[in-house]
Amino acid sequence: MDEGGSRLRRRVSVRKRDRPSPGKPRQEQEEEEEPGAGGRRRRTAEAQPLQSNDSEEDMFGDYDSFAENSFLAQVDDVERQYMQVFERGKLAAGLSTDGLRGDGGAPAAGGFAASETDAPARNRRRREDASAQLGILDDVPSSQGFYFEDLGISPADGGNPCTGERAWASSLETLNEELPQNSVEQHQQPDDSSSEVRSGSEENRRKSLKEHLKSAMTGNARAQTPVFSRTKQLKETLLSEEISVAKKTMESSSDDLGPFYSLPSKVRDLYVQFKGIEKLYEWQHTCLTLNSVQERKNLIYSLPTSGGKTLVAEILMLQELLCRRRDVLMILPYVAIVQEKISGLSSFGIELGFFVEEYAGSKGKFPPIKRREKKSLYIATIEKGHSLVNSLIETGRIGSLGLVVVDELHMIGEGSRGAILEMTLAKILYTSKTTQIIGMSATLSNVEDLQEFLQAECYTSQFRPVELKEYLKIKEAIYEVDNKAENGMTFSRLLNCQYSDTLKKMDPDHLVALVTEVIPNYSCLVFCPTKKNCENVAEMICKFLSKEYLKHREKEKHELIKNLKSISGGNVCPILKRTIPFGVAYHHSGLTSDERRLLEEAYSAGALCLFTCTSTLAAGVNLPARRVILRAPYVAKEFLKRSQYEQMIGRAGRAGIDSVGESVLILQEKDKQQVSELISRPLENCYSHLVQEFTKGIQTLFLSLIGLKIATNLDDICHFMGGTLFGVQQKILLKEKSLREITVEWLRYLTEKGLLQKDVVDKPKDESFHITKLGRASFKGTIDLAYCDILYRDLKKGLEGLVLESLLHLIYLTTPYDMASHCVPDWMIYFRQFSQLSPAEQNVAALLGVSENFIGKKASGQAIKKKVDKDIVNRLYLSFVLYTLLKETNIWSVSEKFNMPRGYIQSLLAGAASFSSCVLHFCEELEEFWVYRALLVELTKKLTYCVKAELIPLMEVTGVLEGRAKQLYNAGYKSLIHLANANPEALIRTVDHLSRRQAKQIVSSAKMLLHEKAEALQEEVEELLRPPSDFPSVEASSTEKA
């Protein structure tokens, strides 16, 4: 495999630089692979420069390195469903008797619990029951027919679609019994019918489910004759749905202003209520009313940071969900942002009646659940978005995706993630003509290429609601960036800094003077080149801040420390303990996600006023500041790129809070020339990485094109390639070969590698391919093709003698290869851990070829003659870390034991959980590995939920991490149902350090999740009762007899 890769590399001349070839020895490659943090990311020399271990550009490990975890999710779901027979009984009882549909009255307690007692509702229920029993319900996807009918308005009236919400709200109302008292108060309704359901015994509920199933089955049996009429009915229903959708589309596009951009005016109220947005900016209005937008053409829009791009995308998504009634996919760059968005949009989903589904980390189902009536907004990371699209194509459902929104579209030019984004979009363009694509970014330059790729219109504006003033600091002088000036800057002022000698020595860059001009009343971000530097700068600044700073919001800071302690089992980082009292903290990937969340919340609330952070924060989370300081024009050792600079300074100036935002770039004399070029140069162009990223780019693409049967012969694949961004840029990116030649070479390479097989055809020009078993296993498991051979070998070897006395051997098999290749063991620790192993565990090491003698020699610095596979040794070391973590479940103690940052250990665990699920999918496709399947199901679960079992249901809720889950559990909120029914005010009272905003978001997210689960169960019941589509028809069987 590797040789082929390097052969190809030599022949492909790529415009910007040479990529590492898969043929290079692993060790050489290591240097180009980004260390740590969750991942399989390959650093590209240009996009993410080479850094030392300590100075890596940290990405929080929160992009998704392994794309698919559907099996785990499914296993969990099935398990939970069984465990919830009781609840299911209730739901089914609700389905058959009461409580499924609301009465159209105002929802109680924040729109969650509503009762239904009125006659129209009962009539409606009867109709629904009747149709369910006749088996018609399933055939009427346009269940909104009933819904609009009930509202007494036509769909064209722009009726409020949130009524459907009450349906599940009331069905859930019956589930309140086990709630803590304080949270139930709010939901109790003087409702006879629901109290009837509540007072019924469990036995009755089960009986009710049974009866429902029985009566529905009898109904089905009756309804089966004549079947042809049912098919006809189905066709008619589908036709009428199509007509109704088409009508609505026409109406919504011609009536562009509706009550609120074709949306119910409630949407406007929600923006005021949840986001404090009273009025759209002018550009937002212009953009939303563009002809191209009205005509649903693909669109790219580009505005400066903080321009308000999100709102436009959100309104378009709501139009798609509510007016056109199609599902929507929103792709965001990081897990943290996906979670932020889920929390922010869940309340919209609840109010307006659509699902918000998370596709990040280990969350997300492939293919997604088909919803009965409401539409889904999938919010996904780049990797999960790709898997989601694959699964929709595979199941023939890609047409259900009405709109795909890509935030930070410029990321398409960044390494393997860019390649994945590109192939996702190219597949959508190729397979679905009805899916609209919208991309946005603040840092796009060669937008024409992207326009051509996406066949999109473009809208740009320079609007920024808060003015951003850019400054440069050289020694004590501050210059303002001024494009009109000769060298791009004009002198502004001298910094007022009367420094003592000690301070001069400790703070030669005058950071203390710069930050104290804004803090504590305004917030400030200091971007530092490395993680270690963040910590040092935070400590240094605090050393020189006056005691006055301690008094500012003292109580909140004290609470924060207490809270950090309580979520980390009594541990607090000593640096944070010293800096937080001054309102200062560092922020990088060494923190656990729980810590990061708490710090971010405190910063957003103003209790913390200064973050020292790495460049990741610029793209990672929405934490703006009055002043942004760039400690040096470097990210690690690489000079800043224009786009990085823009993203960082773009955090300055909060809309609605600051009247102005300022950025200060600190530079030394020696950097003056380069900085002057930096501030005057245009943004870097964005180039396709599809072909440069071998294993995660073009190889994966070809495998999936053939595996999914999107394109299986040479002509079609070439045609597909012509439609990619690479195809658009081939003149620039390909010097020596044609696109067809490249395609032929990679197809040959994949065939030689045993992943593809050529079909036997008469003429060579008809050359077509199919995927082999190994190819399918790699594709299904989303295994990086750089590792599929070695994974196969490792698993095969494991079959010869898997040690199952402990989990160590299995853990070894699911320890991510890429993380292992970056690992640098501490040999003393390695030796100590090794000697503590039991004989069975040591046997694992022996089977892998790692001896105590070797580790001992390494630890004592002796020369080693015998050749030992470094990759195996390193991987085993990481397996030790994971093994210890599973035994102890305490990140802090493992961090100490192995002298590794706690954030890294958390990423390692997440990476292993994902990879374990990938290996499981891999094994599922290969009969010879059947024995691994059951083992890996269990192991994946263990790795995913490395916490006490009782916290798992709470941690399913977006934004509830381990620490918070513990608090909620101790306060009596023991399940998802408890959380969904909780009153945010009661939560604030009973859970320490929980803000109103967080409480509301937790409750909204829990409601949304519970709603999704309830829907899925209802769907399952209906599926169970639905006659099979291939049921032999009476006519057919009588004809056969005749």
Ligand SMILES: Nc1ncnc2c1ncn2[C@@H]1O[C@H](COP(=O)(O)OP(=O)(O)OP(=O)(O)O)[C@@H](O)[C@H]1O
């Ligand atoms: N019409 C509006 N009125 C008031 N505030 C608004 C309006 N539109 C957006 N905002 C607010 O402006 C802030 C920045 O908006 P947003 O996050 O959409 O910026 P962006 O263009 O996506 O920037 P970036 O490129 O940095 O991601 C948000 O806090 C948002 O709530």
Ligand SMILES: [Mg+2]
């Ligand atoms: Mg944005």
